[in-house]
Each structure stands twice: as C-alpha cells, then as structure tokens.
Amino acid sequence: MNTKFKHSEIVILPEQMEHHNHGYNQVVIGLSGQTEFDIEGYGNLVCPGQGCLVTADSEHAFSGLGRNEILVLNIPVSQHSFEETYGYLQPSYAMDRVERLFDQSSYFHLDSQAQNLINALTVEMTAHPDDLLLSKACTDTLMCVLQRHFKPLASDRHSARLNMDIVDQYIIQHLTRKISVTQLAGQVFLGESQFHLLFKNQTGVTPHQYVLKKRLEMAKQLMEESQLSLAQVAQSCGFSGQSSFTQAFSRLYGMPPARFKKNNV
Template sequence: MKEPLNSLSFKPSEIVQLPEKMDHHNHGYNQIVIGLSGQTEFDIEGAGNLVCPGQGCLVTADSEHAFSGIGNNEILVLNVPTEQLQPAYADDSVARLFEQSSYFHLDRQAQNLIQMLTAEMMAHPDDLLLSKACTDTLMCVLHRHFKPLNDHKPNHRLNMDIIDHYILQHVTRKISVTQLAGLVFLGESQFHLLFKAQTGVTPHQYVLKKRLEFARDLIETSPLSVAQVAQSSGFASQSSFTQAFTRLYGKPPARYRKANA
C-alpha cells in the first residue's frame, strides 16, 4: 500500500504510538524513525530489527516496510519529502543519509536534544511550524551523531548504557539474550561473543548481577519484604533469590538488611 503525500495532512515530524498488530506500507518520501520509549519492531525491505530508545531507522522513499509496537511505545517520525533534500539540506552528508535504508544508534548528545524537542512537540502537538523546525534541526545534526548498523568493526564496543537501561526498565520480567542482542542490532551468537569479551561475563550472568544490585538497593532503602523484593527484581521464587543474593553478598537478604540498617 503506497501512501500519497497530502500537503494538508503531512506533518514534518510527529510523535506516534505504534499498535501491536503488524502493518506495512511504502510512501514517496523519506522517513527517519527514532525510538523514544518502549520497543517497536521494523522490517525494511526484508531487514528486521527492534528499535528502542536511543536507536532508529532510515526509511528511503518507496521502500516497503512493516512495523509494529511491543507494548507501550512512542517513536518520533521525521517525514522528509525527496524534493526537500535539495536545496534545503544542501550538505552532501545530509543527502547521503538517504542513500539506502538502515538502522542506527544515537549518541547521548543527540538523545538529549531529541528529548528537549519532543517535550516541546508534545506540549504543542498542532504547531506545524514547530514540527518543521524540529525536523530541520534534527536533519542538520543527526548525520554527526549516529552510528549505522553496518558500522561494526572488529574492535566494536557494545553500548552498555542502552543495555543497562533496558534491563532496569524490564527488571521484573524475563530478559533473553535475543532481546539484548536486538537492542544493539546484532545476532545472538555475535552479541554473546562481544558481550563476554567486553564485560568478562555472559549476558545471563550480567543480567543476574543487575537484578541483585537492584534488589540490594530495595533492601537498603525500601520497607518491602524479602518476598516482595524477590518479585520486584524478577526472580521466580524467594528461595532462588535468597540463594543468588547470598552467593553475591555473603549474607541472606534478611541478615544483610539488619547489618545495613
């Protein structure tokens, strides 16, 4: 399904929540999608990936793409008609953004800028001038602040900020290696090797340690019972939590709480 460019309804940028049901289309304009919250799933001409906060994808004009949301989510969509690339964005590096569809990571500076701009957009959703200004601003800076998916060198380092944020946001749930690998646009086996080389532990061991650190903070700062802490930290049972906690911190949770009261 190809969408026409309707000047009456076309917004240069907008904040969108994607439904969980997969949809697909193509359109005659370029598009940049940036994850703001939650997770979304995209497939662009057969190349699929998750898009999470701090990540995004470039969809070139007329590219067939499918998309869906995973639970609660928000994305920033920048719509850029092909005729606007020249002369409005005369810089060759900007035009090269749309040479082919791709996925990318954003650095912290770009993420901070996006947070400020989207806050203004949410406060004034019908301001088309603001919408265009946001698109123009981001188009001028994005090419300096993102790393394409295919920019994986042998010494590539994983973005642990993205991984840590995801673990914290989903600490009450089961977290798989596949989910973590999708955050940084890698296959499961490649992610596992890179992760172990960079951190010295497996992804499973790392997630377990993060759960226990989260649980320790709850024990030190909250009135929750040990059973409630176990549940809040994503453990299947109080006994499995107690065993893991004791191995790491040398004391069971109740004794640890008393010792640190």
C-alpha cells in the first residue's frame, strides 16, 4: 500500500505479497474481491464487510486475490503526530476512541448498516478523489461508526473452530469444478495458511483429502441411485477424467467403480 500519509484512500492491492510497517495506525475495510493480510504472524482474508486493524509499527504483509478494492483509513497515534500531520490538535476524547479501538482484535466484520454507510462514502470518495476535506470527514465518520459496529471475528485464534456446515455447503454446490483451499478459506473469512491449520486440527485430514472424499461419496451415491455412465459420474463429481476417478475410488472403497456399480444394479 502507498506509504504516503492520507486521511483515507481506496486502494487496489497487487497479487504479489508485499510487506512493510509504518508509524501510524491503519484501518483496512474490504470493498470488493478478496485480499489477504498477515499482521504480526496472524493471517486472515479481508472480504467485503470485513476488515483489519494494523497498529503503528507492526510488521504486516498483504496481497490481493484477483480483482479487489479496499478502503484504508490512516490514523495518527498521538496528539503530537496528529498536530504534525493535520496542523491542529485532535480532541482528547477522539484520541481515546482511537486507543480503545486499536486495543481490540486485529480482524473484524461489520453489520449491514455500517456497510451501507461505507458504500455511500466510498462512492463520494471515488467521485472526488482529490477532496482532502471529504477524505478527512470520511475518516472521522467511519471511526465513530467502527466504535459502534465493530465485531471481532475471533477473540482466540488458538481455540477457534471452523463452521463445517458452511464449508460442506460450498463443497457440495461446487463439486463439478475445481475447489481450492483459498476458496474454502474465503467462506469462513480466514487466510489460507490459518484455514489449513485449523481444518487439519479439526478434521484430521487436509482440505484436499476432505474434498476428494466428498467427491467420492457423491459418486457412490450417483452410482447407487442413477443410470449415469461412469464417465458421466466422474464429470458430475469434478474429476478430470474417468481414469483419475477410478484410481481414487479404488483406493477408498477397495474396488473399482465398475464393479461397485455392477454389484448395486
């Protein structure tokens, strides 16, 4: 992200991971697409309606996953730095609000009311990108909104558990196509590495192994309940071809799908 200090700005992150630190606090809010952040070793995805808090001088890395836009609010850390930046003193109660906000969890999500306001403000910012007064007003407004609508994603990263109902629903809905770990992680608003670790701890298998088993379970069900050919079953369950389907099915069930289908006619 641009290290030149601005009140607020709309940014597109590059796909290549970058990292840095800076001497001011930063609020990042997802507007479109997906971005990935790692703040002092704590990784997560930031999607529309989610965001993260980057405290001053903390090491953080970030990248965009395809097309994306984020809203960045840059917040001075003290009265002295605020006066140097803006030329006037920030009221003490406002600085207290900033301190309380940045004492909270790094990652958060926002309710629909806050999201609607953010969308309206970013429309104005896009239409008037050089209006510094508007930029400052948007930052002040959103800092007040965050105090009231801030909802931490997880207070304890070590005890967090995945909502497997959400993961399973996504897998079932997309069985006919390739499913990546990044896509699964995005459903529960986590970074790929954190999702992979939590998933393995919770299920005992990797996401790839889990998805493969779901494909084979669906294939087994189709062979029991439909008249589809083996090639059609393989295609319906997202396998690249009948050969890869046969190999995977035989490893899990101890017999090739042709024999299984024959036994269940």
